[in-house]
Amino acid sequence: MTDPTALLGTWSLTRVVDDRLAGERRDVRGSATLRLEAPGRVRWSEEGTMTWGGRSVPVSRTLYVVSDGESWDVHFEDGRLFHPWAVGAWVDHPCAPDHYRGLIEVGAGRWSVEWQARGPEKDYVMRTEHVRAEES
Template identity: 45%
Template sequence: MDPLRLVGTWDFRREIHDHHDGAEYTAHGTARFTREGDGRIRWAEHGTLDWASGTTPVSRTLFLVRCPADDERRWRVTFEDGRDFHPWTVGAVEHLCGRDLYQGGVAVPEGPARSWELHWRVTGPEKDYTMHTTYSP
């Protein structure tokens, strides 16, 4: 899936369930996908995280980076500091973060992108949660 289809501004809603303590979190805000001069796509999110005892502002920046021509995956997601995160592909992806495993996937429908989803199941000694995000125009 060509992430250039996502350039623009999206509203997001993220639901997080912590399996350690049963806590529920909801984040909502805006995600902006912008083309950078070097060919990358900046994925910047700003919003609010809500839970039973309060709220806090949240933000993150990722980049979608075109892979070398000989890589069939074509794009990768990197952290803001350039560290590799995962391939940008519709379907299942994995990322090992220390001893914690992120297993997830991107779901973008064919045709004009009216909404799309990202989900993660994170397990390991430090983390145990599920996260589901829906992006809509």
């Protein structure tokens, strides 16, 4: 498993959201920054522009990857648990009435996150590619 501190720095972010329920594709271009706020606490900030159907809007979010000394978990900005940080293994995030399944993969100079959301209110696949900013 890759420790999230190995990903500290700024990344170019490209995201594709294939929303099957809405029948549309949304694209995001922007950046992600991971920085150590304190031992065992990484701030993961994203900002960019989402485009679809001739429209564009600014988007942003902040997550935290927090260690309990043995493992790491991803938390929403408000502190709620999102999912375990488990590189190379599918993780689940039940969020009634829908269910989210995610996968983080890490390679040389890049990493990706895929989320599949299914349920009565959501049916999409969101894939985010990150490339070191200096390599993009």
